[in-house]
Amino acid sequence: MGAGKTTLGLEVARRLGREFVDLDREIEQAAGEAIAELFARRGETEFRVLEQAAAVDRLCHGKPSVVALGGGAVTSPAIRRALREHAVTIHVEVEPGLAWERVRGGSRPLAQDEGRFRSLYEQRLPLYREVADASARDVDDAVLGAAGIIVSIGALESLGELVPGDGPVALVADRHVAGIYGAAVQPELGRRLVSTHEVAGKSVDDLTGLWRELRLDRGGTIVALGGGTTTDLAGFAAATYMRGIGWAAVPTSLVGQVDAAIGGKTAIDLPEAKNLVGAFHWPERTVIDPALLATLPDAERRNGMAEAVKTGLLAGEELWELPDRELVRRCAAYKAALCLRDPYDRGPRHALNLGHTFAHALETASGYELPHGHAVALGLQAALRLSGRDTAPVDEALAPAPVHVDRERAWEALLRDKKGRLRIVLLGDDGAREEELPEADVWAALDALIAE
Numbered sequence: 001m002g003a004g005k006t007t008l009g010l011e012v013a014r015r016l017g018r019e020f021v022d023l024d025r026e027i028e029q030a031a032g033e034a035i036a037e038l039f040a041r042r043g044e045t046e047f048r049v050l051e052q053a054a055a056v057d058r059l060c061h062g063k064p065s066v067v068a069l070g071g072g073a074v075t076s077p078a079i080r081r082a083l084r085e086h087a088v089t090i091h092v093e094v095e096p097g098l099a100w101e102r103v104r105g106g107s108r109p110l111a112q113d114e115g116r117f118r119s120l121y122e123q124r125l126p127l128y129r130e131v132a133d134a135s136a137r138d139v140d141d142a143v144l145g146a147a148g149i150i151v152s153i154g155a156l157e158s159l160g161e162l163v164p165g166d167g168p169v170a171l172v173a174d175r176h177v178a179g180i181y182g183a184a185v186q187p188e189l190g191r192r193l194v195s196t197h198e199v200a201g202k203s204v205d206d207l208t209g210l211w212r213e214l215r216l217d218r219g220g221t222i223v224a225l226g227g228g229t230t231t232d233l234a235g236f237a238a239a240t241y242m243r244g245i246g247w248a249a250v251p252t253s254l255v256g257q258v259d260a261a262i263g264g265k266t267a268i269d270l271p272e273a274k275n276l277v278g279a280f281h282w283p284e285r286t287v288i289d290p291a292l293l294a295t296l297p298d299a300e301r302r303n304g305m306a307e308a309v310k311t312g313l314l315a316g317e318e319l320w321e322l323p324d325r326e327l328v329r330r331c332a333a334y335k336a337a338l339c340l341r342d343p344y345d346r347g348p349r350h351a352l353n354l355g356h357t358f359a360h361a362l363e364t365a366s367g368y369e370l371p372h373g374h375a376v377a378l379g380l381q382a383a384l385r386l387s388g389r390d391t392a393p394v395d396e397a398l399a400p401a402p403v404h405v406d407r408e409r410a411w412e413a414l415l416r417d418k419k420g421r422l423r424i425v426l427l428g429d430d431g432a433r434e435e436e437l438p439e440a441d442v443w444a445a446l447d448a449l450i451a452e
């Protein structure tokens with residue numbers, strides 16, 4: 001009571017593109033009277049019976065939605081079971097004092113007396129903790145919880161508890177990351193750790209090598225510790241090994257923490273094209289420890305900042321200015337919401353391609369010498385210009401220099417990537433939209449990114 005579930009739930013539902021259900025309102029509608037009257041006339045016991053029936057029906061048979069439960073709903077074992085089996089449950093945390101200030105003087109039958117209110121809070125707290133898959137103080141936390149993502153400084157030190165299940169684990173990491181963090185992670189995984197695998201890249205050979213080394217059964221879990229190269233490869237191995245096993249992503253690069261480890265896309269590169277073969281295979285858990293960014297080389301950090309600026313532009317907030325923990329939490333939540341809304345990349349998620357049409361063209365024209373972040377920074381400038389917007393945020397945060405690549409080669413790569421139709425993601429006042437643009441405009445925007 002007084003935690004702000006309705007306000008938060010409405011906003012989470014909006015971000016996820018789902019219906020919002022306030023269970024108390026549903027009960028009132030079904031009963032034809034307000035909760036306070038229902039309580040007064042029929043007593044708490046009868047109210048709980050109605051509440052249990054409504055909640056179980058919603059959770060077990062309703063279509064996917066965001067449901068706000070009344071504060072006492074968790075006292076019902078049947079509701080707790082339905083939550084465990086059919087829902088991701090988020091505990092909205094609130095200080096009891098603040099909650100009391102919000103509800104005092106209202107009509108809630110169980111919030112008429114502060115002493116009683118506080119003791120109810122104490123009684124229920126263990127139940128909230130028992131049913132919760134995650135806890136949240138704001139909308140971003142709730143979205144992350146729904147996506148199975150934990151963002152926490154020091155999370156690596158409790159990785160053992162965070163990797164789901166209790167079956168055997170195979171740890172996959174590149175040599176550099178394993179050298180820095182392997183010694184901390186291995187004891188955390190304890191007896192569950194049955195093998196460790198070193199990855200060099202995400203080619204077919206890397207994948208074949210990993211497939212053949214794995215000794216897990218269907219109950220096993222792959223833990224991918226590293227940047228996007230590692231999570232893409234290990235995630236795809238998990239998607240395909242024995243027709244699919246579970247995996248956990250532990251992204252260590254900024255690119256991984258704000259982008260690659262979120263959204264369930266996994267892939268390998270072929271000589272013909274990057275990310276040509278892959279699968280949608282959402283990790284069961286994503287554990288993000290922003291403290292790991294302390295050891296990341298500057299050049300890798302810049303790659304990640306380009307994606308953070310992209311995310312901030314889409315979100316309409318300067319997320320890239322925030323300290324690491326908040327930057328990562330907010331960017332990860334923004335992408336997670338889009339991906340939960342559009343898990344198979346059929347519409348809303350296209351927004352994440354902002355700047356990327358140009359970036360891919362420049363990367364290809366450079367023979368992949370150009371770092372992705374530099375290419376994205378330039379691509380964002382082009383996308384902003386085509387959207388009729390100021391490029392200042394990108395200029396100031398990323399200051400990308402124009403690149404020396406062959407114009408014709410870049411243009412051909414762009415046309416091939418777009419398969420003839422020049423649909424470009426543009427930034428409007430209320431978010432991104434795709435628009436088919438005249439060739440001359442797109443050419444001019446690309447041209448401006450290339451040095452004389």
Ligand SMILES: NC(=O)c1ccc[n+]([C@@H]2O[C@H](COP(=O)([O-])OP(=O)(O)OC[C@H]3O[C@@H](n4cnc5c(N)ncnc54)[C@H](O)[C@@H]3O)[C@@H](O)[C@H]2O)c1
Binds near residue numbers: 226252296
């Ligand atoms: N699946 C997706 O949605 C998605 C999205 C974006 C990018 N990607 C993929 O991600 C890949 C790029 O990922 P990346 O930029 O993380 O590169 P990466 O995984 O190759 O890592 C870059 C370098 O940083 C090092 N590193 C990583 N974490 C470190 C740490 N904490 N301390 C010190 N060094 C560290 C690595 O050892 C490596 O040398 C590309 O293959 C791209 O296609 C996938």
Ligand SMILES: [Zn+2]
Binds near residue numbers: 307356372
């Ligand atoms: Zn990118």
